[in-house]
Amino acid sequence: MNFYKMQGAGNDFVFIEDFNNEIEDECLLAKKLCDRHFGIGADGLVIVRKSEIANAKMVIINADGSRANMCGNAIRCFGKYVYEHNIANGDRFSVETGDGVKDIEIILANEKVRYVRVYMGKPSYDGRDIPLNNMESIIKTDITVDDKTYNMTTVLLGVPHTIIFENDKEYDVILDGSKIEKIDLFREGSNVNFVKIIDETHIKVDTWERGAGATLACGTGCSASVVVAKKLGLVHKDKEIFVKAPGGELVIEVLGDDVFMKGPAEVVFEGKLSL
Template identity: 50%
Template structure:
């Protein structure tokens, strides 16, 4: 038996297990993630965040979904990760460079007298190029009709670190589990996250998400950013938008083509897990 120390964290209800692997001893993170994230036989989470050393940034974050699949980026996860790194004092200062599968992201910590109060993440640029998503389309997927699950959806797809597809309309018109039919549509060879989005006004939207590799979640940071980028592209919103997700509120701002995300990150509990 091996004892694994962990910290359980959540950002607007999107929950993660943070573990340290600074020596890179865990070879199969997919199997480990499935074991830890199981809500009946494990700790329970939407994914794990692994702390590793980086040669190009202050620290590296590896994300594995609950089903054992790899994720290059996670908005709620990186906020939790930044809080963890700051409070463990692995990086001194309030601007942390974090290596992710989607490049190096900057986490700007808001703190008073060394006490963490919040964090803003520069999520980088969004990309509507179907080759980048990837999606099997010769043109950008902007408000395009998609027939699946015996239903018509009008979708807008983009890359926001990971693939996202946005369906605009009234949230009451969609069950979040409908997202699985879009996730697995042949249009998306690497599958896609799906965000159902209701525009309240120019400065507020509501979003519920079906996450690729995790299913329904209380929040999705990259999905909220993608929804704002898509809403902005379609002229539904302005540059700064409040995003209401089932787990809380995120503040998203588009500045010169880059997306800034601000939101909460909290520790739920810490413990030990026995690995057989």
């Protein structure tokens, strides 16, 4: 079986095709391939399949074998993969995900893929959507975890994301993120983003991803951080926001309730799997 290793802003994935649905245990396969010592090493496994409602279907499984409905960096890599492998015609096409169908736009420079722009959907603060236990929403709410209090906002944008602004406090993405991810409020866990406001059009985001841990970038996390920052009036309400993650920069645009993400995607290497 052929594979491709791809990365978007440092968030890395193993890509394989499974057009005939031949993989028997994809979660076990993800754990094996994503292991950085005994496998290829990645934050997640991405499976390329046929779709009856879009040009292609993206299945993503975290490094720990858990499933994810959506991943922003993965879908940018997926868009580049679909375009360069002629799975879809043209520079605009659709991708089926666990969070619905996403529209993709390929932005070229000198006939090569420079950026991939993705429609990320609409955010929801409704506790039923996130989903939350025994709370209607979490917006600028003080939550105490192990005797430490965090002011947090949680939003669903493909997957649940909890946003914590740290301009006045410093947090440890691993220690604090791992604790917050699994608190009882979150029925299915939550990704955790620690955000610093740089100016009205620039922010910095460090993300703890459920199922993957601290990553170099999280596309849905960067998008969710901008959505919340705009809602709370911390950045310019009408302009694109440039988001600096440890692995690179993404550009997030919010038009009404619609969220768009733009950023790079690269092939790292390719090879053959021995299963």
